[in-house]
Ligand code: NA
């Protein structure tokens with residue numbers, strides 16, 4: 001692509017990338033918390049002979065938060081897998097069209113995910129649904145975290161779409177991000 | 181029914197073929213098919229429920245933990261030490277260090293209940309090291325894909341627990357029944373690797389230099405931390421300290437300790453490991469959500485049940501039935517997550533198989549094999565996706581590299597159909613003693 | 615013709631699933647094939663236990679078999695049965711239902727569904743390595759429980775109750791990571807507990823029932839004749855299912871004994887001690903869920919007489 005072309009959508013994409021990075025960092029913290037909760041249960045049982053009644057529940061919520069909050073950062077880093085067999089046999093212009101179509105479809109589906117998860121959290125809030133286990137956590141709280149993750153995912157998908165629109169190709173190799 | 185199946189396949193081909201991210205493509209295909217054929221279904225509620233259930237499923241907690249453990253170990257000098265320590269011992273072995281993938285998968289399968297976790301951990305530690313040492317990329321990737329599936333066959337196993345609950349069979353018996361087939365399958369993989377290496381020596385890395393016995397023993401010292409870690413994880417589980425998922429957290433703690441002890445792990449590298457592991461988990465999580473949603477959508481549309489019913493109507497001989505079921509589950513396994521395909525079809529297939537004279541425990545192991553094959557068939561093949569993340573190869577390339585191992589598994593499934601004793605001997609012998 | 619998918623989370627061979635199939639068959643018969651119910655066992659429709667009522671409410675499935683006590687996240691009033699020793703025998707439970715059933719119907723209706731029938735599980739036993747003769751035998755016992763009442767009750771008894779997904783339980787029992795489980799005789803047989811634990815004490819400390827509810831929108835689409843016929847057959851079968859539940863308990867306990875499990879009933883002293891620890895939990899519950907208090911009180915008053 002033409003190097004001298006002005007970088008369109010620059011501020012918007014940079015803003016989204018910052019939010020995406022924050023999501024990824026929080027997701028990493030959730031993953032460490034997941035580990036901490038489960039390991040604490042092992043220690044509590046074996047050292048103090050008691051069980052932490054919240055460890056499994058909260059570890060599971062942490063996993064859900066990790067999955068969704070890192071969704072955008074995984075997309076940004078090229079970690080989300082896609083089938084690119086066709087990309088290698090068609091001309092560059094067609095690759096661009098396919099990437100555009102993939103981003104549009106991705107935007108639709110991630111928007112659906114956001115709507116569905118947000119609606120679920122909203123219903124749980126309105127109905128006052130709690131977990132049915134020992135710790136009666138109001139379910140809208142972890143569900144809202146998932147919805148926030150979905151929102152970051154939608155935003156990053158939009159950023160990907162804008163990148164394609166300004167002529168960039170989608171990141172394919174996870175290794176390139178890792179060096180950064 | 182045919183129309184539903186074709187629509188679904190068409191949607192999947194369109195979405196995945198044009199390069200939509202796999203998890204999103206599965207969700208999109210599910211939405212489209214439900215909207216067309218089950219218009220009254222509140223799709224967004226169904227999806228939210230499935231996404232929520234998959235994302236916070238306690239059965240899956242070990243997966244992100246093992247991914248985290250592997251990312252931490254990857255940042256220590258552990259894998260290098262492992263291979264340096266073992267290399268001199270494999271001088272005369274056809275296939276040399278390539279067997280490490282199979283052996284460590286087998287060992288790791290005894291700790292982890294899932295194939296994806298086994299593949300992720302072993303792959304992260306061994307794949308780049310082996311490829312860097314001059315081993316053939318396709319051979320390593322293929323053997324990793326194949327051997328990683330042992331996670332379900334060798335106990336503990338999430339699939340066997342689900343099957344045991346559904347079929348009302350002793351889970352302990354199922355666990356015992358998986359040991360011998362798991363070992364034989366691992367040996368078959370090693371046999372294949374050895375055969376390929378003999379036929380084409382260029383596939384394996386350079387011959388390690390000649391070393392004396394003392395040098396060999398000295399090299400083994402590097403294995404100490406690995407052995408301690410494995411002992412800690414296995415010991416915590418079989419020694420009554422931790423449940424299988426909790427053992428994964430012991431593994432993470434052990435990996436942090438190893439890194440701290442070697443002074444290769446800082447707070448910064450630990451944070452990097454967690455960040456990277458979170459991304460990998462998110463990627464797998466999205467695909468699991470998509471696969472579960474698509475599977476459940478198919479269940480509401482009645483497709484798996486319908487086909488299983490058609491097979492029932494064929495009135496096949498016992499062996500023909502097993503062959504047809506093998507084909508059926510392989511096709512189902514391309515599209516569906518393995519566990520769901522079992523849950524949805526078992527009420528029909530289990531009575532069929534029992535009536536054909538096969539044993540309940542035997543069918544459990546057969547189904548585990550079939551689910552393992554589904555792990556390495558595209559587009560929904562979790563092992564392929566995990567490896568894609570590790571090596572950066574394309575799904576198609578990985579699937580092709582895994583194909584020989586797919587055939588080994590298919591052949592093995594037929595072998596146990598002819599010789600069911602391979603499966604039933606150990607549990608029968610052990611439970612007879614009680 | 616109306617076709618309903620029915621979600622059941624229990625395996626095909628479980629007696630609740632078998633009941634659901636008998637019900638489906640009877641419905642087809644009494645409606646002359648107008649209403650055909652397909653039973654999906656093993657949670658094949660992706661609906662987990664605690665989501666049963668929400669799934670029927672949201673129209674994911676028109677009809678489902680639901681473990682009532684798992685719905686406390688949506689409606690705390692549905693936790694009444696599972697209070698320790700509130701209704702330890704089937705006769706007690708039947709009496710409780712006499713007062714409590716209208717409340718269950720009311721809750722169901724508030725969630726856009728209609729209660730068709732309810733069937734109890736066999737009582738909850740305690741499976742353990744060592745026999746439990748006195749309350750001291752429970753001290754520090756690492757016992758797997760499934761709900762808040764179980765956690766609370768066994769904490770009061772000096773045990774160390776813990777929560778753990780079912781998939782972790784069998785490997786943990788095999789390795790000795792946990793030393794006991796509280797569940798029904800059915801689940802004890804399903805899990806082949808004799809492989810790990812030698813003793814089963816029929817505490818029967820907790821009752822619980824499954825309910826079968828149908829989405830009101832789906833229900834209202836049926837003709838009045840079909841509705842009457844289904845209600846009648848549900849009532850008739852409910853009686854049979856209760857008897858089957860009792861028979862199920864006897865049958866499963868026999869299987870446990872056959873496999874070498876020592877089955878004992880708690881002594882009178884132990885029973886009294888257990889009841890003494892349980893009673894304060896009733897009051898706690900009534901305070902926390904005032905909507906359920908009148909039903910508990912009416913039942914207890916009737917039982918006194
Ligand atoms: Na395993």
Ligand code: NA
Nearest residue numbers: 513554557560
């Ligand atoms: Na597959």
